[in-house]
Amino acid sequence: MEHRPLDDHTSISRVGFGSWPLGGGPWGPIDDAQAKGAIFAALDANIDWFDTAPIYGHGVADERLRRVLGTRISEVVIATKVGVRFDAATDHAESDLSPDHVRADCEASLERLGVERIDLLQVHWPCERGTPIAETLGALSRLRDEGKIGAYGLCNYDAAGFAEALAADPSIVSLQSPLSLIRREAEDGLLGVTRKAGRAFLAYETLGRGLLTGKYGAPPELPETDLRAHDPRFRGSLFLSIAALARNLAAIGEKIGANAAAVATGWALSRPGVTHAIVGARSAAQIRQIALAPRLAAEPKLWAAVDRALAGSRP
Numbered sequence: 475m476e477h478r479p480l481d482d483h484t485s486i487s488r489v490g491f492g493s494w495p496l497g498g499g500p501w502g503p504i505d506d507a508q509a510k511g512a513i514f515a516a517l518d519a520n521i522d523w524f525d526t527a528p529i530y531g532h533g534v535a536d537e538r539l540r541r542v543l544g545t546r547i548s549e550v551v552i553a554t555k556v557g558v559r560f561d562a563a564t565d566h567a568e569s570d571l572s573p574d575h576v577r578a579d580c581e582a583s584l585e586r587l588g589v590e591r592i593d594l595l596q597v598h599w600p601c602e603r604g605t606p607i608a609e610t611l612g613a614l615s616r617l618r619d620e621g622k623i624g625a626y627g628l629c630n631y632d633a634a635g636f637a638e639a640l641a642a643d644p645s646i647v648s649l650q651s652p653l654s655l656i657r658r659e660a661e662d663g664l665l666g667v668t669r670k671a672g673r674a675f676l677a678y679e680t681l682g683r684g685l686l687t688g689k690y691g692a693p694p695e696l697p698e699t700d701l702r703a704h705d706p707r708f709r710g711s712l713f714l715s716i717a718a719l720a721r722n723l724a725a726i727g728e729k730i731g732a733n734a735a736a737v738a739t740g741w742a743l744s745r746p747g748v749t750h751a752i753v754g755a756r757s758a759a760q761i762r763q764i765a766l767a768p769r770l771a772a773e774p775k776l777w778a779a780v781d782r783a784l785a786g787s788r789p
């Protein structure tokens with residue numbers, strides 16, 4: 475498993491373990507035994523960092539990581555997030571990046587994860603309550619000075635927002651953003667900004683929430699509580715065109731001993747400026763397949779051929 479720098483001090487595997495499904499809820503039920511299978515398969519594949527967030531199962535993903543990893547939590551890099559306030563009564567989530575909330579949210583994560591320091595603390599999404607980004611970055615910088623976090627980054631900022639934040643505080647190390655064959659908006663400027671600044675770009679949703687793995691022959695029947703039941707890509711003509719793309723990925727993978735999931739994540743990792751990919755996984759088998767992605771990403775001839783093969787089948 476290839477590693478790439480997160481910052482000047484730390485290198486992490488190009489594939490990171492996405493812990494959202496560990497929280498259950500909108501991804502469907504999961505128990506500790508199943509989570510353990512996926513987490514330990516990741517460690518066996520040399521995947522050495524875990525992306526989580528307070529909102530993933532409202533603490534359940536963090537608690538599960540702590541329970542399942544046990545003392546091994548100190549061997550891995552924990553990347554979590556900060557800022558989202560959730561109101562269970564109204565089912566409303568909102569980003570509050572006021573310094574007080576950033577500190578309280580970070581301290582609650584330290585407690586839940588049972589660690590003394592969070593390696594990477596990421597702003598989950600831009601503030602919806604008007605706090606200037608410089609104030610939020612000031613709070614993060616103080617947490618770093620106190621040793622409560624190792625480094626900080628942002629998620630879900632656009633090119634202008636990330637550039638503005640970086641101008642206010644050049645010590646931001648990373649940006650997390652969606653990128654896949656069916657979600658390419660980061661290629662319109664954002665990737666250029668992070669690449670030029672030499673910051674880590676952590677791509678998420680590289681599998682299109684599972685659609686790009688090619689496992690769905692027809693739109694899946696999902697309970698109302700599943701987030702994919704409300705995702706238009708899982709229905710109608712959009713679903714059909716993505717399914718056709720996934721079949722092409724599977725055919726390409728078959729020729730090189732990989733499956734569509736590995737090819738889809740390899741594609742994201744092969745894009746200029748993408749340093750890492752975070753993949754949500756619910757089983758050991760899923761992780762083992764995806765662990766091939768960095769090796770595929772390192773073959774430029776493959777991606778030129780893939781781009782030609784997929785040119786007509788992008789939704």
Ligand SMILES: NC(=O)c1ccc[n+]([C@@H]2O[C@H](COP(=O)([O-])OP(=O)(O)OC[C@H]3O[C@@H](n4cnc5c(N)ncnc54)[C@H](OP(=O)(O)O)[C@@H]3O)[C@@H](O)[C@H]2O)c1
Binds near residue numbers: 525526629684753764
């Ligand atoms: N910063 C943010 O705002 C943000 C937003 C979204 C995600 N993220 C992070 O990025 C991670 C990844 O994103 P994501 O989980 O939304 O989407 P994803 O990685 O595109 O899809 C994950 C889902 O695909 C299915 N899957 C995974 N490997 C597979 C395989 N080999 N074969 C078949 N199916 C497979 C699994 O679901 P099933 O088994 O149920 O099919 C899994 O839960 C998250 O876990 C989270 O850590 C961050």
